[in-house]
Amino acid sequence: MTTNGHEHQDERELAIAATGLRKAYGDKTVLDGIDIRVPAGTVFSLLGPNGAGKTTAVNILSTLISADAGTARIAGHDLTAEAQRVRAAIGVTGQFSAVDGLITGEENMLLMADLHHLSKREGRQVTADLLERFDLTEAARKPASTYSGGMKRRLDIAMTLVGRPRIIFLDEPTTGLDPRSRHTMWQIIRELVSGGTTVFLTTQYLDEADQLADRIAVLNGGKLVAEGSAEELKRLVPGGHVRLRFSDPAAYERAATELRETTRDDEALALQIPSGGTQRELRAILDWLDAAGIEADELSVHTPDLDDVFFALTGNPVASTDKETVR
Numbered sequence: 001m002t003t004n005g006h007e008h009q010d011e012r013e014l015a016i017a018a019t020g021l022r023k024a025y026g027d028k029t030v031l032d033g034i035d036i037r038v039p040a041g042t043v044f045s046l047l048g049p050n051g052a053g054k055t056t057a058v059n060i061l062s063t064l065i066s067a068d069a070g071t072a073r074i075a076g077h078d079l080t081a082e083a084q085r086v087r088a089a090i091g092v093t094g095q096f097s098a099v100d101g102l103i104t105g106e107e108n109m110l111l112m113a114d115l116h117h118l119s120k121r122e123g124r125q126v127t128a129d130l131l132e133r134f135d136l137t138e139a140a141r142k143p144a145s146t147y148s149g150g151m152k153r154r155l156d157i158a159m160t161l162v163g164r165p166r167i168i169f170l171d172e173p174t175t176g177l178d179p180r181s182r183h184t185m186w187q188i189i190r191e192l193v194s195g196g197t198t199v200f201l202t203t204q205y206l207d208e209a210d211q212l213a214d215r216i217a218v219l220n221g222g223k224l225v226a227e228g229s230a231e232e233l234k235r236l237v238p239g240g241h242v243r244l245r246f247s248d249p250a251a252y253e254r255a256a257t258e259l260r261e262t263t264r265d266d267e268a269l270a271l272q273i274p275s276g277g278t279q280r281e282l283r284a285i286l287d288w289l290d291a292a293g294i295e296a297d298e299l300s301v302h303t304p305d306l307d308d309v310f311f312a313l314t315g316n317p318v319a320s321t322d323k324e325t326v327r
Helices: 005-013 054-061 083-089 105-115 120-133 149-161 179-194 206-212 230-234 249-258 279-292 306-314
Strands: 014-025 028-039 043-047 069-074 090-094 167-171 198-203 215-220 223-228 241-245 263-265 270-274 298-302
Touching: 014 054, 014 198, 028 043, 028 054, 028 069, 028 198, 028 215, 028 223, 043 054, 043 206, 054 069, 054 090, 054 167, 054 198, 083 090, 090 149, 105 120, 105 149, 120 149, 149 167, 149 179, 179 198, 179 206, 198 206, 206 306, 215 230, 215 306, 223 230, 223 306, 230 306, 241 279, 249 270, 249 279, 279 298
Parallel strands: 043 198, 043 215, 090 167, 167 198
Antiparallel strands: 014 028, 014 069, 215 223, 241 270, 241 298, 263 270
16 A cells, blocks of 8 residues: 655654544443544543443553454554563553552562663662652652552652653542642653653643643543543533623623623623634624724633533533633
8 A cells, every 4th residue: 555755754743643443341332442542752641431341442552452343553553463572662540550569668669670671870870760750769768558649659659750752641640639749749750741752642631631731532332432631622612702892881782782692791891602612603702892992901811621522422411520720
């Protein structure tokens, strides 16, 4: 099969390229032919309710289980034909970590260094560097069983990084963590990506996907029901509007009379115009105001948040999370 150079380039720049992945357990189809494309050096978030198949997708793409159908290339290697090469390029961490509670944090790290065939000297150096980077140096000599949930997650990611993976699968990395630990974890993920690592993140927390992901795919009933950036997904559901606020009651009345499809808020002297928040729509509203010689004191755009999108697509209420997060 011939292909042009551009397509070759696209394949090379994709850290993960999966087509038609299927997996069923008995008569329950968990993944129903999903396609996934993740450009290198980005965060891709697979978002979905509990039991949606997120972990199954991670387990397939990280070679832990095989798909019933479909193909995938991870870091340029065929998932089935070159499984060993795939494993060498990836790291996996999640709710159920590889941390051994009976030994210290440092011993856990050195064990990983051994598994990756690092020399004793290199293993000690990498261990010291990563423990410092993840703020675990003080606790390094304590048994991992004494660590808090957030510390265990940080140790788990540090262990994953010993092998210098190009792609990291994070399966619900902040489930069960307190708000402060979640924010620390987000910062770690941002640093990994700015260093060139590709992150495949599964989560049921919308704010997490909103904060971190370049692209989000919503998984429901074994299918990807939507995919795009957080902003693109928010435009999928109605409810977006532009709000115009006036200080001059006369200008407010004129605008309210002339503008169609407007919701009035007489107390605040504000008008709401349904809008997806696109540049074209905003320009049309501004042009109209200029032409009519009306000046609004304040213009703000309100788009639905991911909670609205998630509910519209899946019928599931959002997972509860700390509400202090700034969206």
